[in-house]
Amino acid sequence: MDSQPVHANGRTGRFDRCRRIALVGGAAVLTVGLIGIGMGLGGANAASPITVGYIVKTLNNPYWAAMQKAAQAEAKRTGVRLIFEAGKYDGDVSTQISDIEDLTTHGASAIIIAPSVSASVAPALRAAKKAGITVIAVDTAVDPADVADSFVATDNFKGGVEEGQWAKVAIGGKKPVVALLEGTPASSVNTERLGGFLKGMGMTKSEAAVDLITNGDQTKALDAMQNTLAAHPDINLVWTINEPAAFGAYTAIKNAGLVGKVEIVTMDGSCHGIEGVAVGQFGADVLQFPAKMAQVSIREAIEAAHGKKIPARVDTGEPLVTLHPQPGVASIPPQQALHECWG
Amino acid sequence: MSATAAPSPGRRARHAAALAAEQLRAAGLLGPILAILAEIAIFGGLAPRFATTRNFLLIAEQAMEIATLAIGQTLIILVAGIDLANGLVMVLASVVMAKFAVAGVPLVVAILAGFAVTAGFGLVEGVLVALIELPPFIVTLGFFNVALALALLISNEASIINLPPGLLALGNNVSIGGTEFPVGVFAMLAVLLITWYALRETAWGRHMYALGDNAPAARLTGVRVNRVLISAYVTAGVIYAVAALLLLGRTTVANPDAGQTANLESITAAVIGGISLFGGRGSIVGPVLGAFIVGMLQNGLTIVGVDALYQDIAIGLLVILAVMLDRLQRGRSVR
Amino acid sequence: MTMPSATKPRRPAFSPDYNAEPVLQASGLVKRYGRVTALDGADFELYPNEVLAIVGDNGAGKSTLIKILSGAAIPDAGEIRLDGQVVHFRNPLHARELGIETVFQDLALAPGLDITSNLFLGREERMPGLAGRLFRKLDKRAMQRQAAAHMQSLKIGIRSMAQAVETLSGGQRQGVAIARAVSWGRRIVIMDEPTAALGVQESAMVLDLIRTVRDRGVPVVVISHSLPQVFEVADRIQVMRLGRRVGIAFPERHTMDDVVGMITGARAG
Helix, strand or coil, X not given: CCCCCECCCCCEHHHXXXXXXXXXXXXXXXXXXXXXXXHHHHHCCCCCCCEEEEEEEECCCHHHHHHHHHHHXXXXXXXXXXXXXXXXXXXXXXXXXXXXXXXXXXXXXXXXXXXXXXXXXXXXXXXXXXXXXXXXXECCCCCCHHXXXXXXXXXXXXXXXXXXXXXXXXCXXXXXXXXXXXXXXXXXXXXXXXXXXXXXXXCCHHHCCEEEECCCCHHHHHHHHHHHHHHCCCCCEEEECCHHHHHHHHHHHHXXXXXXXXXXXXXXXXXXXXHHHHCCCCCEEEECCHHHHHHHHXXXXXXXXXXXXXXXXXXXXXCEEECCCCXXXXXXXXXXXXXXXXX | XXXXXXXXXXXXXXXXXXXXXXXXXXXXXXXHHHHHHHHHHHHHHHCCCCCCHHHHHHHHHHHHHHHHHHHHHHHHHHCCCCCCCXXXXXXXXXXXXXXXXXXXXXXXXXXXXXXXXXXXXXXXXHHHHHCCCCCHHHXXXXXXXXXXXXXXXXXXXXXXXXXXXXXXXXXXEEEECCEEEEHHHHHHHHHHHHHHHXXXXXXXXXXXXXXXXXXXXXXXXXXXXXHHHHHHHHHHXXXXXXXXXXXXXXXXXXXXXXXXXXXXXXXXXXXXXXXXXXXXXXXXXXXXXXXXXXXXXXXXXHHHCCCHHHHHHHHHHHHHHHHHHHHHHHCCCCC | CCCCHHHCCCCXXXXXXXXXXXXXXXXXEEEEECCEEEEEEEEEEECCXXXXXXXECCCCCHHHHHHHHCCCCXXXXXXXXXXXXXXXXXXXXXXXXXXEEEECCCCCCCCCCEHHHHHCCCCCCXXXXXXXXXXXXXXXXXXXXXXXXXXXXXXXXXXCCCCEHXXXXXXXXXXXXXXXXXXXXXXXXXXXXXXXXXXXXXXXXXXXXXHHHHHCCCCEEEECCCHHHHHHHCCEEEEEECCEEEEEECCCCCCHHHHHHHHHCCCCC
């Protein structure tokens, strides 16, 4: 071999030695780092008696981020060891299933989960229950529902009823020309909220002038609403599955110059959405309390760990927020809601 | 010290071990195997319930879908391509199979329909890459969106549930000697075995490696380059349909929102397993090991109680570490 | 200084047969690339048992001539005859089928594959019986044996046929590429600048190999820039200039200065 090889790109052997040392050093640092993560973050609080695994749909969403914050605060307050996991994106139920399995292996006292796909998590949760773990569902039910020992969530149907009751009175004597901006058709949230709204309005789905699918996406809702207004300029009431859809609908209404002529009702309860109510973009918004779901579910986990029975269903509340209260329909003003909203 | 004395058994064993290690190193598998052993040592030390047969079988079940996708992905990477669509093609197949099955179509036909979809996608991709000479990155990126849209369309944007048990068969366990083995893992191993044999023992395998290593050379020596290229994409497609059955078995529904990150996960598994992204190099066993390395990391970290966000950091570090180590042990002469 | 003929290697058993019909012959070849005329009525003959060198300055048409003779390019005019019969090469594969093997400058080897695989690339052998027919299993051991025997007969010194080509030196790789060209019983081997990237020792090895190939009865066409090497290995030299053949030289009769003169046009061929 040559004594000091010079390569085609002009570098000498010394450069290669330096690079080699850098590679070995870098690899060593990374290895130590990986082990450190495992030991440091995992090993902490090992003496805590109660471990709770909390699995949400994804961390890329302010709703779940709000829930995470509240869960971690509650865990700290009560001395519970919290392991917080999530899917990589909304719909990634494979990761959630793996998380349930691994938390079962770990030996958690309870698993609290908001499943991305209600039916997919049932087998793993059953195995967890068999191992003596308490299973609590938050925000979204498991399918079948009895796999969970407790379900802590908004009553979406009730919230929809409130929307409908408010809208019916708010519209006054006018004949309601209704546009429905639905989310994902087979989702239970969509079915319940819409069903409640129709009941509160006293109407059937077929009586709506327009029925569109938006998947709760703001852009889709905007496009759908624009097309609707072009075909039905007499729309005066829009029901939206959630706030992103509501914002999309409002933009379309604004672009069409119909502000004030169309009433929008929605549900979610983020501070961003409540501001929309406060400035008159939305007629009514129904609050959800992800933080309360986190607190209630963790407290239930502690109780169950002590052998106490926990309720099968906890309704975390769904007050209606509006600038224009209507007689006979309970509501709270936006100013008050701004203290209770999330995000 | 007679020169003709037979070497002692200890010496022979060490010699054999050194030979085996060298073979593994040349195949790019030594690093991944050492990584698995290291993970077992570390997590086994941190959590007593990690190093159990039951947990290892669990890891296999958690990793088998990505491992299968990685086998198909590797075929395409070997011929100097890349597949960004494989996750969604798998999901589309699962949706098609489910939709047919729920509509009452006989199970076998429903499953074959899924295979037809993935093989069809592979055929079109292969033709675009081989005959129209479009870059694989762009072609498969486009098909990612096509498959996603079709999956949402056919499923009506909602999960298809209440599937017939036959469709979910790969999610079951089979009892062998008192232990429950996931059936899907055997399916993945079957795919690995067949692909390994084809790449190692047939002319097609030689042509695949030659094509990825030096395509002009392959063409000049009479390898039917276009045919081999297209066959790589179609074969990968068939493998993705198997992954679709694994997905259905594990999640029991056909969910059009699934598979969004599976493309990168399968590429990660391949890279960690020693496959060169330039093509023409690496053993097909590597990507499966790579999938297990990542799966074992996630499993171990969750059992030890690490939050999701930090797990993502760990996986990112792992990939960089794997590439560094691969570089070190293979030297600079190999690209 | 000219290369004295006394240092030329001894003449082999088979001498070039200039009375026989040319193995490969071309006349009046024309090839244009846009406005550039690469070949302007070029001629060519290759006789049995000879090493023919093609020399010329850059742009003289050497590469184009080789491309046409190996089937990589189709002439705009002119005729090619193989063993007296008119032929039209459709592509390199077709030329190869008719017996013309070309070793290109970049060798066309797959570096990651071993020597045996490279030698048999595109012509792999399967195991006999069911294993070969149904499972399409390769007969690796047989191929390796043949590869080793073949390389040995060409006196190329490589220890293991299982070595990856990228672990070989430049000269050894050239040996593998030449061995592949010769191994399939071809009628003609064409080599494009075989020693261009090699040092003194390895060049000598390749020149030896070229002679060995000729001695096996396969005529060789060599393009080269190195006149000393040409004078050492070639039986006959064809000089190209401005797209035509301007002269033929014999190392025994002419000097290197003569050939240089033909290349530059100072001297007529």
